[in-house]
Amino acid sequence: MRKMIQKIVMIGAGNLATQLSLALHEHGIEILQVYSRTAESAKELAGKLDCPFTTSVRKIEKNADLYVFAVSDRALQEILDKWSVPIGNSVHTAGSIPADIFENYAENYGVFYPLQTFSKERKVDFSDIPVCLESDNFKLRTDLIELAGQISKSVHLINSEQRKQLHLAAVFTCNFTNHMYSIGQKLLAEKNVDYELLKPLILETAQKALQLDPVSAQTGPAVRFDEEIMNSHEKALKDSPVFQKLYRFVSESIYKMHKGK
Amino acid sequence: MRKMIQKIVMIGAGNLATQLSLALHEHGIEILQVYSRTAESAKELAGKLDCPFTTSVRKIEKNADLYVFAVSDRALQEILDKWSVPIGNSVHTAGSIPADIFENYAENYGVFYPLQTFSKERKVDFSDIPVCLESDNFKLRTDLIELAGQISKSVHLINSEQRKQLHLAAVFTCNFTNHMYSIGQKLLAEKNVDYELLKPLILETAQKALQLDPVSAQTGPAVRFDEEIMNSHEKALKDSPVFQKLYRFVSESIYKMHKGK
Secondary structure: OOOOOOEEEEEOOOHHHHHHHHHHHHOOOEEEEEEOOOHHHHHHHHHHHOOOEEOOHHHOOOOOOEEEEOOOHHHHHHHHHHOOOOEOOEEEOOOOOOHHHHOOOEOOEEEEEEOOOOEOOEOOOHHHOOEEEEOOOHHHHHHHHHHHHHHOOOEEEOOHHHHHHHHHHHHHHHHHHHHHHHHHHHHHHHOOOOHHHHHHHHHHHHHHHHHOOOOOOOOOOOOOOOHHHHHHHHHHOOOOHHHHHHHHHHHHHHHHHHOOO | OOOOOOEEEEEOOOHHHHHHHHHHHHOOOEEEEEEOOOHHHHHHHHHHHOOOEEOOHHHOOOOOOEEEEOOOHHHHHHHHHHOOOOEOOEEEOOOOOOHHHHOOOEOOEEEEEEOOOOEOOEOOOHHHOOEEEEOOOHHHHHHHHHHHHHHOOOEEEOOHHHHHHHHHHHHHHHHHHHHHHHHHHHHHHHOOOOHHHHHHHHHHHHHHHHHOOOOOOOOOOOOOOOHHHHHHHHHHOOOOHHHHHHHHHHHHHHHHHHOOO
């Protein structure tokens, strides 16, 4: 079957742009060109994809089937403002930006939001990553579903409000969780205990949340309101007032959630 | 080689007692008897181990090589107070209780602290679980190392201060992390988005922290101080004041950690 979207220009060369364009490239989608404001990252990604790159918005190829804007929220508006001609089919990959940011710039537009944490140095398997799509245009929406289905088994039509909530939930689930790991690591370093010891716990906690409902799987001093332990932990954090405050707050939040408040 | 600790009495029948005694049993250590205050849980575990149980401290077998106290911190002292004769070799499994709680009760004592989150319904592979040991008694310490080495590849001598810090780090890394998952789930439910969508992110965030340093792997609006997104997220949480406060606090903590404060 002929692919509806065959040639893509990738706007951006960061973590997500890198992983997404590599996944598309591996599935036979041609990345026509990479644009990035910085020559170094544009060149690096273009090298991996064996395609041309540019750092000038005016030199972006005009004949792509799709323009994927995988840039920071701030950069997105800046790049759009530099565009002199109407853009073809366009999507962005942002969690919290409405699709209609493209309204005065592109005729057909939408959102292609892969819900995952990306690093340049860590290759991810796109096939499990939920891709959340949105477009008011029937033809583009259909084409995006086909495109996403080539790289992922998990394709979802999600409206802007739901996507924004997904982004918020992802901040708790990924960014805040990672900060908890960081605090754990820092606490152990203070007493010369190897961070390695925490790793089986990190993995099991995550795996448990894939199998059991996390609310009912909650363990620890806060959920059983073990004041003695909690007081002793807060005391142990007296030299780290930020962590101490955080300890109290998260414990209170756990307790309240389980009291059904 | 003759095992130095061959016969164990398990005091407790909760999540940890269950998983630990099953692992010991599988490695040829005899669980002589299970004690629990509630007949139901004692019977359930004894059934799995095919051994007798008791709910009376006075009826606990006297000839075990080791008494493992895998009970809540509060229950530990209560059970010790009921003991009428000196106890043989004794260990507890608690993160934040010093070894010398046994001082007036047992001649030789120590700590056998497996650093993991346990549920009765989820079987864990003990071989990867760090077992943190402590004992002032050379003979018992050696025997505990041998015992732990039979069920785990990760055996560590850890003093009480380090163990307490490990417990604190584990609260952040496991209990607080699980609460972040719970919040993510609740936020999605509000907008009728399936919790399934978060699962690949939960797993990847954990796996990333096993490979990369979590501090340098931190992503999200807080670490790049993206005020626009953070304000929009806080606004979105206006009907959940506890989560809103938590959002602000964790974001501040992330930002401060990365500013090196």
